[in-house]
Amino acid sequence: MVGVESIVSRDIPRHALLIDPADQTPDVAAKRAIAAAMAGSSMILIGGSSGTDSDNVDRTVVAIREALELIEWAATQDSDVQTHGRIPIILFPQGANALSPNADGITFMMLMNSTDPRFLVGEQVAGAPFIKRVGITPISMGYLICAPGGKAGEVGKADLIKSDDVMRVSSYAAAAELFGFKLLYLEAGSGAATPVSKELISAARNSTDIPIIVGGGIRDGDTARIAVEAGADWIVTGTLGEEIANADDLREVLSKLISTMRLTM
Ligand code: 1GP
Numbered sequence: 001m002v003g004v005e006s007i008v009s010r011d012i013p014r015h016a017l018l019i020d021p022a023d024q025t026p027d028v029a030a031k032r033a034i035a036a037a038m039a040g041s042s043m044i045l046i047g048g049s050s051g052t053d054s055d056n057v058d059r060t061v062v063a064i065r066e067a068l069e070l071i072e073w074a075a076t077q078d079s080d081v082q083t084h085g086r087i088p089i090i091l092f093p094q095g096a097n098a099l100s101p102n103a104d105g106i107t108f109m110m111l112m113n114s115t116d117p118r119f120l121v122g123e124q125v126a127g128a129p130f131i132k133r134v135g136i137t138p139i140s141m142g143y144l145i146c147a148p149g150g151k152a153g154e155v156g157k158a159d160l161i162k163s164d165d166v167m168r169v170s171s172y173a174a175a176a177e178l179f180g181f182k183l184l185y186l187e188a189g190s191g192a193a194t195p196v197s198k199e200l201i202s203a204a205r206n207s208t209d210i211p212i213i214v215g216g217g218i219r220d221g222d223t224a225r226i227a228v229e230a231g232a233d234w235i236v237t238g239t240l241g242e243e244i245a246n247a248d249d250l251r252e253v254l255s256k257l258i259s260t261m262r263l264t265m
Contacts, residue, residue, distance in 0.1 A: 002088045004105040004137045007043060008182040010211050013228040015041045015258045018092065018190075018215065018238035019064070020048030021056045026063035033064040034071050035247045037087050039254035044068075045236060046103065047092030048190070057091070058100035064089055065102060090139070094155065096127030101134035107183070108138035112172050113145060116157040141183040141213075142176030144169065144204075146196045150189020150216065163194070166203035173204035173212075184208060186232075188216030191239045195223055198230035205231025221260020228261050235261055 017036035019029045033044050046061055068089070074081045091106040093099060099106070108131070111119040131138055145158035146169070153160055161169050169186070176184045186196045186204060195217040204212055214227045215236030224235045237257070244250040 002086050002104045004088055004090065004139055007088065007090070007105070008139060008211060010209070010233055013232065013261055013264075014043070014234050015039075015224075015254065015261070016043040016045050016090075016213070016215075016234055016236045017041050017241050017254070018045045018047065018236050019060065019241070020052075020190075020238065021046060021060040021098075022048055022052040023242055026059045029060045030063040030067035031247045032241050032250060033089075034067050035251040036241070036254055037068055037071060037084065038082065039251045040084055040258045041254060042084070042087055043234075044087060044089045045092040045107075046089060046100070047094060047098070048238075052098055054097060054099050057093075057098045058102060061089055061091075061100040061102045091136070093123075093127070094152075095123040096130070099127060099130055099136075101130075101136065103136055105137040105139050106131060107141045107143075107185070109141040109143040109185070110179070110181070111143045111145065111156045111158060112176065113159050113161060114156050115159050119156045139183060140179075140181045141185055142172065142179065142181040143185045143187060144172050144176075145187045145189065146200055146216075148189055148192050148194065149187075150192055152187055152189050152216075161200065163197035164199060166199055169200045170203045170207040173207040177208040177210050181210065183211050183213055185213040185215070190216060192217030195227065198226050201227055201230035201232055221257040221263075224257055224261035225263060229264050 088104040147160040211233040213234040214232040
């Protein structure tokens with residue numbers, strides 16, 4: 001297991017690749033994870049709002065884990081293989097029915113702006129005994145879905161935060177910190193036509209010191225850099241990885257995205 005402490009510390013801006021086990025086979029997911037690790041990504045998130053079961057999630061986690069371990073071993077044997085250390089595999093579940101005991105950690109999250117108690121606390125109560133039993137490290141996280149919200153917004157019955165509603169996002173960000181959450185995730189929805197606005201990110205940043213993750217609709221380094229400049233600590237991309245079939249191409253695209261988003265430093 002890889003420690004998850006570094007995820008919740010504020011560091012240089014980092015990238016996470018989101019893999020939805022419903023969208024690809026475990027083998028393909030593993031190839032994408034290797035490409036991300038070699039490009040300099042710092043975390044693999046496993047999740048999505050489309051339904052999938054724990055078996056599929058577990059097969060995907062195991063395939064990714066074995067692939068990442070193999071590439072780490074290869075790096076010790078061959079100086080041409082460069083990695084950045086074994087990166088954590090973290091579950092980012094839509095509910096209690098898609099968990100794996102083989103992940104390094106799990107975002108134990110409250111969809112703070114859901115109108116349905118199921119996403120505020122119900123799924124968490126359903127999943128907690130499993131998490132305790134298998135000993136995956138929980139990372140408490142406030143999850144906020146901003147317009148347009150996409151499928152995550154629909155499934156999670158979110159009362160979406162509009163792109164200019166800075167007062168509302170500020171209050172949620174402050175509340176996330178007071179709840180003791182270790183992370184705050186600002187989500188625009190997978191495949192969103194417009195990402196979370198820089199105004200919302202910067203309002204959240206000004207209201208809390210906990211690390212902020214931003215995802216949804218980010219497909220290039222310039223868009224990622226705008227989010228980083230506004231205060232994002234983590235940039236998540238999902239769709240981008242699924243659209244690029246060739247692993248070498250994916251590695252190149254992610255490597256460029258990561259270096260571009262860090263140009264502010
Ligand atoms: C969804 O924020 C993530 O939870 C990623 O969104 O698929 O648009 O990159 P994309």
